[in-house]
Amino acid sequence: MSSLSASESVPTPVPTPVPSGKPLTVKVENLSVTYRTTFERVPTFKNAITRLGRGQRAVREIEALKDVSFDVPDGTALGIIGNNGAGKSTLMRALAGILPPNKGRIEVHGRISPLLSLGVGFNANLSGRENIILGGLASGLSRAQVEARAEDVTTFAGLEEFIDAPMRTYSSGMYSRLAFSVAVHMDPDILMIDEALSAGDATFKTKAAGKMAELRENARAFFLVSHSLASIQQLCNDAIWLHKGELMMRGTPQEVCAAYTKFVQVGDSAVILEDL
Numbered sequence: 001m002s003s004l005s006a007s008e009s010v011p012t013p014v015p016t017p018v019p020s021g022k023p024l025t026v027k028v029e030n031l032s033v034t035y036r037t038t039f040e041r042v043p044t045f046k047n048a049i050t051r052l053g054r055g056q057r058a059v060r061e062i063e064a065l066k067d068v069s070f071d072v073p074d075g076t077a078l079g080i081i082g083n084n085g086a087g088k089s090t091l092m093r094a095l096a097g098i099l100p101p102n103k104g105r106i107e108v109h110g111r112i113s114p115l116l117s118l119g120v121g122f123n124a125n126l127s128g129r130e131n132i133i134l135g136g137l138a139s140g141l142s143r144a145q146v147e148a149r150a151e152d153v154t155t156f157a158g159l160e161e162f163i164d165a166p167m168r169t170y171s172s173g174m175y176s177r178l179a180f181s182v183a184v185h186m187d188p189d190i191l192m193i194d195e196a197l198s199a200g201d202a203t204f205k206t207k208a209a210g211k212m213a214e215l216r217e218n219a220r221a222f223f224l225v226s227h228s229l230a231s232i233q234q235l236c237n238d239a240i241w242l243h244k245g246e247l248m249m250r251g252t253p254q255e256v257c258a259a260y261t262k263f264v265q266v267g268d269s270a271v272i273l274e275d276l
């Protein structure tokens with residue numbers, strides 16, 4: 001067990017430095033998001049009585065983001081790191097306008113690619129081609145614009161033979177490849193990718209990394225959530241670290257990844273010490 005004390009091991013959030021004087025693409029101010037969820041999948045009278053006996057409430061609240069603030073100037077490729085359950089996907093969903101904030105505000109200047117966790121928003125009963133159209137329309141393009149890109153999307157995903165089959169017949173890799181391909185072909189001003197590098201096999205991963213590097217050059221802002229610190233350092237020029245819903249640090253990908261790695265190395269002991 002490490003000799004670190006609990007107070008040493010859990011860093012205090014560092015105030016976010018205000019980056020350069022470039023125009024802002026995204027501004028997040030005091031953002032808090034709380035999920036309200038029921039205890040049981042299927043509520044029953046018996047469970048309700050048991051809960052009442054224990055003085056428990058029927059609804060549980062999970063504070064997924066707590067008072068998070070940061071600015072994203074034009075040209076930023078922001079890596080978002082943190083443990084499981086830290087609030088990374090919640091932040092992406094809030095930025096994309098899928099989840100309303102409970103507190104605070106989000107300002108977004110530009111068109112966002114709507115595909116986050118790869119494949120969210122697809123309808124598995126529709127064909128790959130129909131989902132390309134849906135995804136394109138959802139990201140704000142006209143039908144004609146999406147149709148003009150459908151071929152490139154299909155070829156990039158390597159799904160020429162399967163594009164008219166319902167997506168429920170796709171393997172998870174095929175599903176992710178198509179989702180990634182749709183997201184990156186719609187010329188978003190702001191590209192948001194959640195765990196993109198887990199899409200597909202090794203060949204596709206290499207192709208995906210190349211495409212992301214190209215998009216990062218053209219998009220006004222690029223957000224990447226990944227557990228791969230190597231990808232964050234390779235593809236991003238800025239980074240934030242979330243922990244239990246709080247913004248712990250903002251800095252260069254190298255600084256933030258180093259601090260996070262240090263935290264993770266002592267993390268297990270820290271939790272034990274904290275619990276004692």
Ligand SMILES: Nc1ncnc2c1ncn2[C@@H]1O[C@H](COP(=O)(O)OP(=O)(O)OP(=O)(O)O)[C@@H](O)[C@H]1O
Pocket residue numbers: 035036037062063064082083084085086087088089090091
């Ligand atoms: N739909 C939901 N309903 C209730 N709670 C949720 C929901 N989605 C996420 N949460 C909770 O919110 C917190 C943050 O979850 P989130 O998915 O944003 O974390 P994450 O950092 O993306 O995690 P991971 O690395 O595992 O993907 C977690 O405690 C999670 O259990």
